[in-house]
Amino acid sequence: MSDDDPVASPDVSPPPDPSPAPDVSPPPIPDFDADAADAARDRQAELTKPPGSLGRLEDLAVALAGLTGDPRPTLADPAVVVAAADHGVVDRGVSAYPQRVTRAMLRNFATGGAAVSAIAEVVGADTLVVDAGVAGPPVEIDGAGDGTADEATDGTAGVGAIEVVDERIGSGTDDIATGPAMSRSEAVAALSAGVRTARTRLADAGIVALGEMGIGNTTIAAALTAALTGADPDRVTGPGTGVDEETRAHKVAVVERALAANGLDGGSGSDGDEAADAVEVLRRVGGYEVGLLAGVALGCAADRTPVVVDGAVSGAAALVADAVAGDVRPYLLPSHSGAEPGHAVQLDALDLEPLFDHDLRLGEGSGAALALSTYRAACRSHDRMATFAEAGIER
Ligand SMILES: Cc1cc2ncn([C@H]3O[C@H](COP(=O)(O)O)[C@@H](O)[C@H]3O)c2cc1C
Numbered sequence: 001m002s003d004d005d006p007v008a009s010p011d012v013s014p015p016p017d018p019s020p021a022p023d024v025s026p027p028p029i030p031d032f033d034a035d036a037a038d039a040a041r042d043r044q045a046e047l048t049k050p051p052g053s054l055g056r057l058e059d060l061a062v063a064l065a066g067l068t069g070d071p072r073p074t075l076a077d078p079a080v081v082v083a084a085a086d087h088g089v090v091d092r093g094v095s096a097y098p099q100r101v102t103r104a105m106l107r108n109f110a111t112g113g114a115a116v117s118a119i120a121e122v123v124g125a126d127t128l129v130v131d132a133g134v135a136g137p138p139v140e141i142d143g144a145g146d147g148t149a150d151e152a153t154d155g156t157a158g159v160g161a162i163e164v165v166d167e168r169i170g171s172g173t174d175d176i177a178t179g180p181a182m183s184r185s186e187a188v189a190a191l192s193a194g195v196r197t198a199r200t201r202l203a204d205a206g207i208v209a210l211g212e213m214g215i216g217n218t219t220i221a222a223a224l225t226a227a228l229t230g231a232d233p234d235r236v237t238g239p240g241t242g243v244d245e246e247t248r249a250h251k252v253a254v255v256e257r258a259l260a261a262n263g264l265d266g267g268s269g270s271d272g273d274e275a276a277d278a279v280e281v282l283r284r285v286g287g288y289e290v291g292l293l294a295g296v297a298l299g300c301a302a303d304r305t306p307v308v309v310d311g312a313v314s315g316a317a318a319l320v321a322d323a324v325a326g327d328v329r330p331y332l333l334p335s336h337s338g339a340e341p342g343h344a345v346q347l348d349a350l351d352l353e354p355l356f357d358h359d360l361r362l363g364e365g366s367g368a369a370l371a372l373s374t375y376r377a378a379c380r381s382h383d384r385m386a387t388f389a390e391a392g393i394e395r
């Protein structure tokens with residue numbers, strides 16, 4: 001049996017973790033504020049429109065009032081966080097692109113040249129780029145910093161600030177097809193770095209879009225989704241950056257092997273405390289950027305900041321966050337319905353109804369950034385519209 005043959009049954013049993021098992025203590029997450037939501041609902045009934053005519057935007061405004069605890073939420077200072085890391089599993093030929101693209105894209109985010117940079121600009125969001133563990137030495141970035149202008153002249157919302165930060169957990173993970181991706185301490189460190197990032201660097205953001213970059217990470221997302229939802233690997237494994245059907249089938253075999261090698265092929269049953277189990281799944285078949293994003297979701301929720309889930313990789317991070325602390329669930333908001341097949345399974349598991357479907361299959365937080373405009377428009381209309389009394393319109 002060759003180590004390079006992902007179809008051969010793995011010859012490794014679930015690996016003992018050599019490092020001590022540090023505790024995970026997710027921050028307390030406040031309850032939905034029903035009074036703020038009720039006040040928002042009352043206000044909606046007074047605004048100058050037929051009741052219900054703004055459809056889902058009305059429901060979103062009411063939900064966001066309950067989440068933020070503010071009857072007239074503004075979602076000021078929106079941000080996109082793009083966490084980047086590398087994955088040992090790329091050596092198995094699961095991506096259409098080489099690992100070095102992760103590092104190169106980090107520079108592209110830093111200088112505003114990525115798709116998500118353009119979308120963030122349109123919706124007026126700042127971008128926080130986090131190196132969570134790109135392979136090789138820390139990435140030296142020149143040219144990152146504030147956008148060139150506060151007010152754009154071309155009708156866009158203005159160039160947001162771009163900041164690049166180092167929260168490296170390691171230099172790429174190990175190959176999940178033969179054992180755990182990382183140590184227990186690294187999994188805990190990734191989650192903690194995310195919580196810390198949310199509560200410090202993203203503390204002023206009214207809403208946060210979750211983005212990622214990491215060649216090979218749709219394989220990681222598929223393994224996490226299968227492990228956390230019990231879905232069949234074939235159902236949650238897609239083409240990612242665009243591999244052909246033959247390579248996708250190989251990718252399915254790699255995911256199956258990873259689950260078996262890590263003792264995760266027995267369904268999603270849990271026999272212990274939820275946070276500990278979730279961290280174990282992250283350690284075995286996760287990635288540094290996924291753990292960091294899960295931590296960002298937990299930290300944002302603790303501060304009553306809603307987070308917008310993007311595609312299948314961001315969705316895997318949302319599943320991890322939800323498995324670590326189920327209280328995070330109301331703070332996880334949908335954006336698009338992604339083309340990667342595991343995304344629908346994730347949205348279903350998290351009970352999220354997508355806002356739109358543009359056939360996006362990019363990641364980076366592109367769909368989540370785009371959805372910021374809908375969330376902000378829902379809140380802006382709720383806050384800015386005149387009531388019938390104010391406008392002197394008789395009903
Ligand atoms: C130039 C480029 C820009 C990207 N931006 C996001 N991704 C996306 O593709 C990668 C996952 O797909 P896979 O698992 O097939 O490698 C991630 O980096 C993801 O964010 C990109 C990929 C490429 C090549």
Ligand SMILES: O=C(O)c1cccnc1
Nearest residue numbers: 240311312313361362363
């Ligand atoms: O849905 C995603 O997040 C996705 C899809 C393809 C490639 N990278 C990410």
